[in-house]
Amino acid sequence: MSAAHGVLRRAPVRRRLRRLVWLVFLPVLWLGWGSVCPAWSSASPYRETLDADDTLLVVGDLQRTSLAEAWLLRREQNDAARRRVLRAMEHETDVAGLLLLGDLVFDGSSCGDWTRLDAELDPQRERAMLVVPGNHDYWGLDAQACARLRERFPSLAERTWRTVRFGELALVLLDSNPDVIGPSGWSAQRSWLREELRALKDDRTVRGVVLAMHHPALTNSTVTEDDDAAAELVELARETIEPMLVLSGHAHAYEHFVVGSRHHVVSGGGGGPRVTLLEGEARRHRDRFEGPSPRPFHYLRLRRRAEGLVVEARGFRTGESEVRRFDRFVVPWPEAPAR
DSSP: OOHHHHHHHHHHHHHHHHHHHHHHHHHHHHHOGGGOOOTTOOOOOOOOOOOSOSEEEEEOOOOOOOHHHHHTSOOOOOHHHHHHHHHHHHTOOSEEEEEEOSOOSSOTTOHHHHHHHHHHHGGGTTSOEEEOOOTGGGOSSHHHHHHHHHHHOGGGGTOSOEEEEETTEEEEEOOOOHHHHHHHHHHHHHHHHHHHHHHHHHOTTOOEEEEEOSSOSSOOBSSOOOOHHHHHHHHHHHTTOOOSEEEEOSSSSEEEEEETTEEEEEEOOSSSOOOOBOOGGGOSSOOSOOOOSSOOEEEEEEEEETTEEEEEEEEEOTTOOOOEEEEEEEEEOOSSOOO
């Protein structure tokens, strides 16, 4: 056999080896080295009972940008901005707790991602933490992703939807991931929502209802469209009670829409790679906030006041040194208590 023939025979072997290396390397590049997760790893649970204060802080999409997103797709890497948002939230006073609108991490099964987030949330560990699961929180190996969520948020062990009282407000926290919870889970959530809202309507201590879920029923994002599952949950709720406010994340921007008396706020400015929004005639919906995109990194401050629920958006644009309020509006209390 000639030397040339031997080289030709070895070439396919080398190509197969290169393909094998890429098959192993690319998932690691996409998820990051932090995805290596010891089976014995565990984390301390967050407290999930709100304090009696009148202010609730809300932030969405704290996820990191993966190596592949940053290198191949040229998406923003916003680790410093995320830490700055969380530091600003630390200095807020009279806080009942935090509401996290999902996509806390890039890969829900990654111990590295969760450990990083735990460290960044540690200064606020004494505060209550509520969460609605995002699609990224379920990413990776399903069993590991669910375990990571449940060990930090034990209330999710029974089901991933529930109601939490915030004074005279009922916060109805929903799971907008039908592909994850499956047809039976989605049906169970719908049935629960109907019964829960009937009970809230008859509760004379409830003055208004806020829905919170990860996916937005309305958005002008150029990356994602209006979410059908989220819209289904909103319409189902309206059969019994018109929500005062619908909170969501997923679209990495700040948006404010009004439909009748119902306000929709997309708050995805916690540090995920920001998106641009449709403008002018291309917009799907009229946005009450007129600022250009990408929108500021931000969090929300919700305050219960005599006139209604005061919503403030606080944050900063790239290059700005000050965290400031860039939007404020009031959602009036319904004329009569929800029945």
